[in-house]
Amino acid sequence: MAARxxxxxxxxxxxxxxxxxxxxxxxxxxxxxxxADGSAYIEQGNTKCLAAVYGPREPVKRAGVLHDRATINVEYNVSSFSSGERRAKLRRDRKLLEIGLMIKQTFETVVATTSFPRSEIDIYLQILQTDGGAVHTAINAATLALIDAGIPMTDYVCACSAGFVNDQAILDLNFLEESADVPTLTVALLPKSGKISMLGLESRLHIDKLEPVIALASDGCMQMKDTLDEAIRISTRNLAKTVLH
Amino acid sequence: MDQDDIEMEIDGEDSLDIHVVTPGEVVTRDSAFMRGHGTYTEDETLVASLAGVVDRVNKLISIKPLRTRYNGEIGDVVVGRITEVAQKRWKVDMNARQDGVLLLSSVNLPGGVQRRKNESDELQMRTFFAEGDMLSAEVQAFFQDGAASLHTRSIKYGKLRNGSLVTVPSALIKRTKSHFVTLPCGVDVILGLNGYIWVAKHVPISPEQANQPDALYHNDNEPIADQEREIIARVSNTILALAKHNNFINDTMIVYAYEAGSSHRVKDILKPDISQEIVQTARAQFQEAQQH
Known part of the structure; x- marks a missing residue:
């Protein structure tokens, strides 16, 4: 184990x-x-993500129309130059599609889709650099971009990851830690109610350790909420100065 | 001057009565208030669902977002583009959450202002408005699902020609008495509340011309001289400069910014430092005019 x-x-x-x-x-x-109607750029450590939100707008494809609410589409993409090894992107990467779907489901619970029947909200997430925690960075970026687009949401969605190693939980793992076989749990949380809207774990973690890891990740989400809220407040205040007067 | 200087200048005035809220923030616990746009109720408290400024009218509390898609209101002047010709109606892209609908029965057709639309009109709908045509219209009503119904039943509205489109965020357009303005530089500007602005050569309409069957819907531009083109481009760039600095847009602001940028070349107006200087000068002039 010494080499580890x-x-x-x-x-x-x-x-x-x-x-x-x-x-x-x-x-x-x-x-x-x-x-874009709303956009955001976020850096968490060396993980960088750009989010663009279009909508609510007229659906591009007729098939996606729902008569009582808006549909949300999420496209999650990882740039080929984002990681240490450059690799060509597969045309339809199943893993990326699955993450996109997961993020979509997370936001469907908070976005007030019923106020926009027959419309479509498109969220494009582009990871520009990866250093661990790409999914939770993307979720945080999407939250900022949706708020920037003026789309009503009942609450923020804040995400963070936590892992368990050497008998203790660690917060917001970077690439080195993620790739060193540390079980990593990604949590997305609605800070106002404390409800967890997404939970993702890709390797095995003993059930007894789950609770402290979730608790630590939730704590990280709450910290994220303060950071995001601060950013939105500053940008809204700056806009108000010139837009209204 | 850099960004910080602008910030300093604006700080201090009015900044106290701006009440900024963010999604999930409790606006009030007083149950006497009614919830308006951008809010929802949870456990008897009024909670914001948008980031924006609290707007209170008597007992109604709503949140005004500062960047959003266009939310129409009846009577609004909008500029739009035809996206689809359908059964007895046109679909109009107006930067809203759904395409607007322009019914065949809500347009003025050549030959008599008020007449019933018949089947032959329906068949030649594409000769009035085809896909890609620009038009100005007024929001007449809303359908059940929130789509806007437009009308062009006035000489003011109808097909747009002789100019260019400028798109800005819809929140920047201020509601004013008139959204059809002729600037001192001789250019017509239609400030659509949906953030689409039409900048065009001023063409006076004579009464006998308006009665010609072809006058309303023809597709040919008037001859536009090079000088006129330059002025149109200058006004367009001035508006874009205002939008770039998130400054509100109305006729006076455009005039001030136009004057402030008159010493620069048209293509220079959008350069970061020059546009900043133009907007700053225009703002200062506007505030001075307000105080008198």
Whole structure:
């Protein structure tokens, strides 16, 4: 086991110098694209995601029309240049489609789709750089972009990941930690009610350890909520100054 | 001057009575208030569902988002583009959540203002408006599902020619007395409340011309001189500069910004530093005019 990477050092520090329950630096921007109805750019550590929201708008395809509410489409994409190894993208990557579907289901619970019958809301998520936690970064970016587009939502959706290693839970895993066989749990949460709207775990984790990991991830989500809320408040206030007067 | 300087200048005034809320934030626990757009009720409390500014009219509380798709209201002047010709109706893209509907019965047809539309009219609908045509119209009513029904039953509305389209976020367009303006530089501007703005050469309509059967729906532009083209482009770029800095747009603001940018070349107006300077000058002028 000596060759194995040490995830948490005896001093209690992780590979990138964080404490176990510390999230990475977050940088957010809204309204970055002029053509989209709403857009956002977010960096969580070295994971970077760009989100664009179009809609509610007239459905492009007739098949997608629902008569009582809007349909949400999510396209989740990982750029071929985003990871250490450059790889050509498969035309229809099943994994990406599945993540897209998962994100779509997460947002269907909070977006007030019933106020827009026969319309369509398109969310395009593009991962520009991956360093672990691409899915939760994408969810946070989508939340910002939807709010920026002025689409009514009952609450924020905040996401964060947590893992379990060396008998302790660690928050917001980076690529090194994720690829070192640490079970990683991604949680999306509605901070107002504390309800969990998405839970994803891709490897095995002992059931006894599940609770502390969820608790830590939820705590990370709450921290995300404060960061996102702050960003939205600043951008709304800045817009109000010039749009209204 | 950079971004910070603008910020400093605007800070301090009015910033106190802006009440910004974000989704999920409790607006009030007082049950005396009614919930309007952008809010929902949960456990007797009024909660915001949008990020925006609280707008209170007597007992009605609504949240006004500062970036959103166009939400029509009856009587609004809009500029749109025909996307589809259907049975007795046209579909109009108007930057809203659904395409607007222009019924064959809500347009003025050549030959008599008020007459019943017959089958031959229905067959030649494409000669009036075809896909891709621009038009100005007024929101007449709403259907059950929220789609807008438009009408062009006035000499003001109808097919648009001789100009170019400028699209800006719909929240930037202020409601004013008239959305049809002729600027001092001799250019007609139609400020559609949906964020579509039509900038065109001013063409006076004489009464006898208006009565000609072809006058309403023909597709030919008037001859436009190079100089007129340049002015149209200049006004378009001025509007885009205002939009780039998220500044509200009305006729006075366009005039001020046009004057502020008159010393620059048309293509330079959209350069970051120049557009900033233009918008700043126009804002200062507007605020000064407000105080008098």
């Amino acid at each position: 990477l040490e995830i948490v050092s005896p001093e209690g520090l992780r590979v990138d110098g964080r404490r176990p329950a510390e999230v990475r630096r977050v940088l957010t921007r809204t309204g970055v694209l002029s053509q």
